[in-house]
Amino acid sequence: MRVEGRARRGGWIFWAAIAFVIAAPLVAFVAWKQREAAGAAEAYWSLAGTPCLVLDQAAFEARQRKPMTFAFDGVSLARGAGHMECTHRVYDQAGGRREAPVCDFSGPIALAVSVGGRQAFYAPPGSARVAVIDGAPVCVQRPWTKIGN
Incomplete structure (x- = not known):
């Protein structure tokens, strides 16, 4: 049996575009926050500062x-x-x-x-x-x- 009507082709492209529009900013945001956290950890654990007084x-x-x-x-x-x-x-x-x-x-x-x-x-x-x-x-x-x- 054949069903007449318009075949839906390319519908997946629409949903793929929607997924990309949602996912791309989320991935960018997560990467940005990870870089920010790594920079904060690097600054926190820095060895910059006044050397300790030496003791004998x-x-x-x-x-x-x-x-x-x-x-x-x-x-x-x-x-x-x-x-x-x-x-x-x-x-x-x-x-x-x-x-x-x-x-x-x-x-x-x-x-x-x-x-x-x-x-x-x-x-x-x-x-x-x-x-x-x-x-x-x-x-x-x-x-x-x-x-x-």
């Missing part, structure tokens, strides 16, 4: 309170007080951008960092951030840091 080993060991020690990704970290959180971030290093361990400290008073046989001691006056870049510790002072955000 004797002054670090002369402290009355026993330091709290923690190991993270081959790095031994000791602090006099406060809290800490560690993660991995990508930084410019020799050979390009690579992941590096980085830790934030809230009021550590004194820090000792040991990595690859090297030791460094710091006395940040407030919050601090320590990262290991090209096998060497880098410590910068930070605005007050609330650990656990």
